[in-house]
Amino acid sequence: MSAPVLSLRSVTKRFGATLALDAMSLDLFPGEVHAIVGENGAGKSTMIKTMTGIHRPTSGMVEIDGDPVTLTGPHDARDLGVTAMYQEPMVFPDLDVAENIFISKTDEGLLQRPADLRRRAADLTARIGMRLDLDRLASQLTLAEQQAVEIARALSQDVRVLIMDEPTAALSAHEAEQLRAVAVRLARQGVAVVYISHRLEEIFEIADRVTVIRDGQHISTRPIADVTSETMIAEMVGREVDHFFEHVPSKARAETVLEVRGLAREGVFEDISFDLHAGEILCMAGLIGARRTDVALALFGIAPATSGSIRYKGSPFSPPSPRAAIAAGIAYVSEDRRKLGLAMPMSIRANITLAKLSDVLSPSGFLRRRREIEIARAFRERLNIRAADVETAVENLSGGNQQKVMLAKWLTVKPDLLIFDEPTRGIDVGAKAEVHQLIRDFVADGGAALVISSDLPEVMAMGDRIAVMREGRLMDILDNAEATQERVIALATGQAPMQEAS
Amino acid sequence: MRAMLARLQSWEGFLTCVVIFVILYNTALTPQFMTMGNQINLFQLSIEKVIVAVAMTFVIVNAEIDLSVGSMMGLAACAFGWLVQQGVPAGAAIPLVLLIGAAGGAFNAYFITRVGLPSLVVTLATLIGFRGLARVLVEDRGITDFPDWFDRLGQQGLIGPFPLSLIVFALLIVAGHVLLAHTGFGRRTYVIGTNREVAEYAGIDTARHKQILFVASGTIAALAGLLYAARVGAVRGDVAFGFELDIITIVLLGGVSIFGGVGTMIGTALSILLVLNLRNGMALMNITGHIQTGVIGVLLIASVIVPRLSLRRRRQEAAP
Numbered sequence: 001m002s003a004p005v006l007s008l009r010s011v012t013k014r015f016g017a018t019l020a021l022d023a024m025s026l027d028l029f030p031g032e033v034h035a036i037v038g039e040n041g042a043g044k045s046t047m048i049k050t051m052t053g054i055h056r057p058t059s060g061m062v063e064i065d066g067d068p069v070t071l072t073g074p075h076d077a078r079d080l081g082v083t084a085m086y087q088e089p090m091v092f093p094d095l096d097v098a099e100n101i102f103i104s105k106t107d108e109g110l111l112q113r114p115a116d117l118r119r120r121a122a123d124l125t126a127r128i129g130m131r132l133d134l135d136r137l138a139s140q141l142t143l144a145e146q147q148a149v150e151i152a153r154a155l156s157q158d159v160r161v162l163i164m165d166e167p168t169a170a171l172s173a174h175e176a177e178q179l180r181a182v183a184v185r186l187a188r189q190g191v192a193v194v195y196i197s198h199r200l201e202e203i204f205e206i207a208d209r210v211t212v213i214r215d216g217q218h219i220s221t222r223p224i225a226d227v228t229s230e231t232m233i234a235e236m237v238g239r240e241v242d243h244f245f246e247h248v249p250s251k252a253r254a255e256t257v258l259e260v261r262g263l264a265r266e267g268v269f270e271d272i273s274f275d276l277h278a279g280e281i282l283c284m285a286g287l288i289g290a291r292r293t294d295v296a297l298a299l300f301g302i303a304p305a306t307s308g309s310i311r312y313k314g315s316p317f318s319p320p321s322p323r324a325a326i327a328a329g330i331a332y333v334s335e336d337r338r339k340l341g342l343a344m345p346m347s348i349r350a351n352i353t354l355a356k357l358s359d360v361l362s363p364s365g366f367l368r369r370r371r372e373i374e375i376a377r378a379f380r381e382r383l384n385i386r387a388a389d390v391e392t393a394v395e396n397l398s399g400g401n402q403q404k405v406m407l408a409k410w411l412t413v414k415p416d417l418l419i420f421d422e423p424t425r426g427i428d429v430g431a432k433a434e435v436h437q438l439i440r441d442f443v444a445d446g447g448a449a450l451v452i453s454s455d456l457p458e459v460m461a462m463g464d465r466i467a468v469m470r471e472g473r474l475m476d477i478l479d480n481a482e483a484t485q486e487r488v489i490a491l492a493t494g495q496a497p498m499q500e501a502s
Numbered sequence: 503m504r505a506m507l508a509r510l511q512s513w514e515g516f517l518t519c520v521v522i523f524v525i526l527y528n529t530a531l532t533p534q535f536m537t538m539g540n541q542i543n544l545f546q547l548s549i550e551k552v553i554v555a556v557a558m559t560f561v562i563v564n565a566e567i568d569l570s571v572g573s574m575m576g577l578a579a580c581a582f583g584w585l586v587q588q589g590v591p592a593g594a595a596i597p598l599v600l601l602i603g604a605a606g607g608a609f610n611a612y613f614i615t616r617v618g619l620p621s622l623v624v625t626l627a628t629l630i631g632f633r634g635l636a637r638v639l640v641e642d643r644g645i646t647d648f649p650d651w652f653d654r655l656g657q658q659g660l661i662g663p664f665p666l667s668l669i670v671f672a673l674l675i676v677a678g679h680v681l682l683a684h685t686g687f688g689r690r691t692y693v694i695g696t697n698r699e700v701a702e703y704a705g706i707d708t709a710r711h712k713q714i715l716f717v718a719s720g721t722i723a724a725l726a727g728l729l730y731a732a733r734v735g736a737v738r739g740d741v742a743f744g745f746e747l748d749i750i751t752i753v754l755l756g757g758v759s760i761f762g763g764v765g766t767m768i769g770t771a772l773s774i775l776l777v778l779n780l781r782n783g784m785a786l787m788n789i790t791g792h793i794q795t796g797v798i799g800v801l802l803i804a805s806v807i808v809p810r811l812s813l814r815r816r817r818q819e820a821a822p
Contacts, residue, residue, distance in 0.1 A: 151554065302703070326705040340703050343696040354693060355704045361686045409704070 003066060003193050005456055006082060011060035013046055013216075020046040022216040023060065024198040025374065028161055028192040033183055034103040035207035038237055043216040048163050051194075052303035054086045081160030085167065089146035093139035095120065099263045100138050101152045127189065128182045133487070143288070145173035151182060153158035162186060163194040164168060168202060169426045172287035173455060173489060177221050181208050198428060199455070200229045214235055231418075237430050245497035247480055250443045250464050252280035257417055257448040258299075258316075263308035268294045269472035276448045281439065282477075283463030284452045288490045290469040292452045293335065296419045299450075300332040303326040313416065326355065331410035335452070337399075341406045344395040348387055349357070349376035351394050351405050356412045400431025407438060418442055421452045423429050434463060456485050468492050512806060515756035517772040524624075524776065530785035531802050535594060542663055544782040545600075545731070549667040550575060550726040551745055552774045555752045556671075556678040557722040559770045560715050562753055564681070565613065565762025566694040568716065569625040571723040571749060574741035580636040580728030583645030583737040594729060603724020604717050606632060611716035615709035619715075621671035623717070629746065634722050637739035646736040656732025667729040679730035691715070695762030751798060752777055755805045776801075 006025035017378055021043050038044050049055040050062060053071025061068045064080050071077045074084075089127055091100050095109060097119040117133055125132045130148045138146060164183060165475045168176035176199075186207050187193045203210060203224070212219040212226055212235040219235050248369065264270040269291040276282050283319040286293045295337075297469055298305040301319030310317045319325035325332070334340040342351050353360050353372050359370040376390040383404040387397055394405055403423065420439060424432040431450055439462065443449050453459050459466055466483050468475045468491040475491040475498045490496035527606045528535040545552070554571050559569045569638050578599045585595035606628065613624040660666045682688040694701045694708050701708050758771030760766025777798060 005689075215711070271818060321705075322703055323705040323707060332703065334703060340699050343700050343763075344695050346693070346696060349692070350689065354701075354706075358691060365685045365687060367684055367689060391619050 002030060004028055004063075006128070007063040007066075008047070008050070009063060009068075010060050011047075011050055011056055011057040011062065013050060014058045020175050020216050021050065022058075023220050024216070024425050025214070026218065028194060030160070030192050031187055031188045032208040033187045033193045033195055033206050033212045035197065035203040035237055035444060036213065037197070037203065037210060037232060038213040039202070042236070042428075043214065047213070047214070048084055048165060048194075048196070050162060051077065051082055051161070052437070053082075058305060081158055082163070083154040083157065083159045083161070083310075084163035084165060085147065085150050085154065086165045089143065089150045091138040091141075091146045091149055094137060095099075097125075097132050097141070098151050099133040099147055101125075101156055104157070105152065105491060110403070116176045119446075121152070126295055127185075129154060129185050130178065130182060136239055143174060143230060144171050144179050145172075147179055148182060151186070155186075161192045161194065162184065165195070165196045166198065167195075168197060168424055168487070169197065171234065173456070174287060174493065188437050196253065198432075200232060200429075201457075203232075204229070212240055233429055235271060235430075236378070245436070247461050247463075248371050248440065249480065250279055250281055250440065252464060253278040253446065256297075257312065258450075259311040260312075261309045263295070263298060263305045264448065265294060265298055266306045268303075269469075271472050272469075274467055274474065276450060278416075278446050278448050279443050281293065281342065281443055281449045281451055281462050281464050283459045283466045284469060285456070285459045285466055285488050286469035288456070291472040292469050293421055294449065294472075295469075296332055296421055296452060299325070299419060300330060302332075313430055316494065326413055329413035329414070329416040330419065330454065331413055331417070332419045333356070333410050333421060333423065335425060337406060338403050342394050342402060342409075345393055348380065348394055348397075348405050349373060352376045352379050352390075352408045352412060355409050359412065375412065376405065376408075379411070383438060385409050398427075398431075400427035400435070403427055403431065403435060404438075407435070411442075417448050417450065419450045419452070423451060423474040424453075424455065424458060432458075456488060457489065460485060470494055470498075473498065510817055512610060514766065514769050514772060514807060517714050517756070517776060521772055521776045524783060528557055528779060528786065531783070532786045537681055538663060540782070542665075542668065544778050545671070546665065548748075548778060549733070549747050550730045550742065551727070552752065553667070553671050553674060553720075553726045553747070555583065555750050555774060556674045556767070556768055557715075557719040558753045559678065559756070559758055559765065559767055560691055561564075561719050562750070562758050562760065563765050564691050564712065564715055565698070565714070566621040566712060566718045567625060567750070567760075568607065568610065569750075570606065570610060570628035570632055570721075571726075572742045572745035572747075573629045573636065574603060574720055574723035575727035575730060575745060576740065577606070577632040577636040577639075577723035578641045579737040579741040580645075580739060582728055582731050583648075584639040586643055586648060588635050588676060590741050592652050597665045600721055600724050602794065603721040603727075605720070606724070607717035607720020608713070610720065611713040614716065615712050630654060630753040633739075633743075636741070640737065640739050642739070644738045647724055648731070648735065652732050652736045656719075656729060656735065662732045665733075667733065670729065675767060675771055679771075682767050687711075688792050692763055695764075697763075698794070712797065751802055751812065755798070755802050757805060 006028045008024050008026045010023045010025050011021055012023055023024060023414060024047060028155060036044055046055060050057050052074045053076050062071060069080065077174060090102060098118050100116055101124060121134050128148055128151055132145060138149060154386060167179055181401060183193050183195060188416050195207060207224045209223055210232065211221040214236060256275050257278050258276040261273050263272040272295055286292050294303065297303045301321045301324050304318060312486060332424045338344060349372055360368050360375065362368055373390060380390055385404045387401060394402055423435050439449055439451065451462055464480055465477055466488060467477045468488055470492055478487065506585050508744060515613060518593060534540055581602055582599045584596050586592055610624050610628055614621045646693050655666050658665060660669060690706050690711055694711055727742060730741060752773050753761060753770055756765065756769035756771060780793050780797065
């Protein structure tokens with residue numbers, strides 16, 4: 001084997017009293033896809049940040065080509081060929097693809113020759129094997145294409161170590177596949193690709209080696225052939241976890257909570273019809289852009305439907321605002337924690353009580369702090385939210401715990417219908433199982449849950465019935481027993497015809 | 503001990519120290535500084551601004567801005583003068599002027615919440631518009647013929663040595679603190695200021711909330727304009743010209759973030775104490791107004807930088 005391009009040598013990183021990395025050692029070789037797995041909070045982000053110079057190790061060192069280096073920041077790391085990319089691609093929406101690729105090239109002076117630029121951009125996109133129209137504005141690209149632009153940009157700067165942090169978390173199945181192909185291709189060209197993902201099936205598909213970390217410590221590094229998902233999960237959580245994704249049927253009751261008939265919003269979705277019963281989980285599967293969230297937003301009163309009808313608990317219902325929907329007992333847990341779900345700088349307490357502030361107000365409108373703290377603590381206990389106390393700012397929590405805070409907020413309104421949009425995106429295996437259990441508990445108590453998910457194993461595990469959408473239309477509704485992943489994908493990608501409503 | 507240190511590191515803690523220092527320094531230098539007369543006097547000279555700063559605190563915490571308050575103060579004073587000149591009894595003119603303030607605020611709120619324009623633009627337009635109206639009403643004249651009781655209300659002590667305006671201010675800032683820190687309304691003000699969409703998705707009527715704040719801001723500005731007329735005993739078209747910047751400076755200096763969601767009424771109160779004492783102290787030391795303004799400017803920059811430094815440190819410590 002050739003010499004490692006980047007190595008961590010016993011790197012320790014402390015934040016005050018917290019030990020984020022504990023004597024971490026790791027070698028990255030040119031030409032490998034090196035997957036790194038671990039629960040949220042295991043230290044993956046901190047590790048990346050020491051590789052890219054955002055954090056400096058408390059002790060230990062980072063070596064590039066065997067020489068110790070002191071990285072003073074991302075710019076410094078990039079100069080040495082180390083680049084990280086994240087879920088949210090950094091692109092400039094009003095610039096075209098070629099301009100985006102060369103945005104940080106400043107060494108050729110002010111006058112860039114557009115023709116030359118375009119030719120080199122074409123070379124780079126060819127290298128990553130994705131066809132991109134160089135004249136398109138970045139704002140018109142899909143998320144996967146934007147990420148490709150970011151990778152091309154890294155290539156233009158002679159990247160040697162490319163760190164991909166959850167690159168596919170927000171992508172549809174097809175887009176994720178494209179991106180994985182890009183990762184493999186880059187590795188074959190000699191780049192060391194660090195691939196971080198919670199989707200274990202991806203890792204088995206593309207990784208050459210897997211490193212498991214837990215609690216800031218290096219647990220193992222093995223060739224992919226030597227691990228199974230069971231051993232990997234066991235090492236991640238430090239215990240045996242079984243039957244994550246086995247379907248446990250809920251007990252649907254006779255009572256119909258929601259009857260949707262021919263619902264449409266001009267130009268967005270059309271002819272959506274389904275029933276949802278108390279005690280049942282209906283999963284909505286589909287690719288990104290299938291307009292599942294738009295259906296949810298119509299039910300929640302954010303962007304009302306323009307035609308069709310909704311009957312909720314037996315009577316006609318068309319919420320003009322989220323307020324009206326909440327008052328009727330509908331909760332919508334958004335897929336976008338940061339923008340729509342949580343007031344990030346505010347405390348766990350303030351976030352949990354937000355949707356039903358009236359519960360913690362005296363009749364004259366004063367906050368009853370003690371009651372507020374009691375409610376927040378009770379939910380922290382019940383949902384196992386891991387935080388020092390309920391005054392912790394939500395932005396300091398891991399993704400899984402943020403997700404639980406959001407769920408707690410909506411449970412305070414005691415909903416009859418819970419719409420959960422991408423409940424476990426970007427959260428770790430342990431937290432995922434907990435969130436699944438919380439949704440099951442919710443329906444076991446007689447609630448109805450509509451779960452939108454792009455994660456197929458999750459859809460298969462959670463959905464008593466599975467509604468598949470494609471480009472604003474409902475393709476079919478499958479019973480769990482008759483559904484297979486292949487069937488769902490076929491419907492979602494249009495490989496199987498739409499079922500006529502009987 | 504740690505908690506005390508943490509408190510000292512906060513902007514409010516820092517302001518408290520500076521205020522104490524300034525007051526001690528001034529007292530040491532000029533014996534008449536700490537007399538009741540001088541303290542009331544230094545408040546009186548800026549009382550209209552500090553009254554409006556209470557409403558402005560809510561507006562900025564809500565991640566909005568109201569640039570039209572200075573012009574509204576001018577419009578209110580001029581409208582009052584005009585009404586009195588037209589023969590309307592002063593007692594009847596006062597509620598009418600407050601209504602004008604509310605209407606002006608509602609006008610701002612309409613364009614901000616219904617049309618969806620940024621408050622910076624809307625209130626910049628009404629800053630010009632309200633001022634124009636004020637000048638149309640009084641033209642180039644000064645109006646001075648107010649009833650005696652009205653002038654007395656502005657110039658003499660109402661309860662002991664305390665004039666009406668000071669009492670109004672004291673009541674407003676205490677009520678403002680309770681409202682912001684201890685009620686559901688205050689909580690919503692923070693949440694909307696932190697992230698309006700999160701608030702909207704949580705079922706909060708963010709448009710109505712902003713309407714209330716802008717109507718309150720306009721009404722309080724009109725009240726301040728009336729108090730100005732009573733204190734000075736005369737109104738002209740340029741009453742309270744440029745006051746909005748002093749008011750916003752006080753609020754930001756108190757640690758309220760221009761991006762919304764952060765700040766307390768206590769911070770604003772400390773900032774008021776600091777600005778008034780600093781200016782008064784420097785005036786007693788014969789330092790010119792321009793230099794005074796420069797010192798306030800330096801403090802304002804510090805108010806933006808210092809909390810960032812301590813925030814960054816805290817973030818890094820909590821980051822894993």
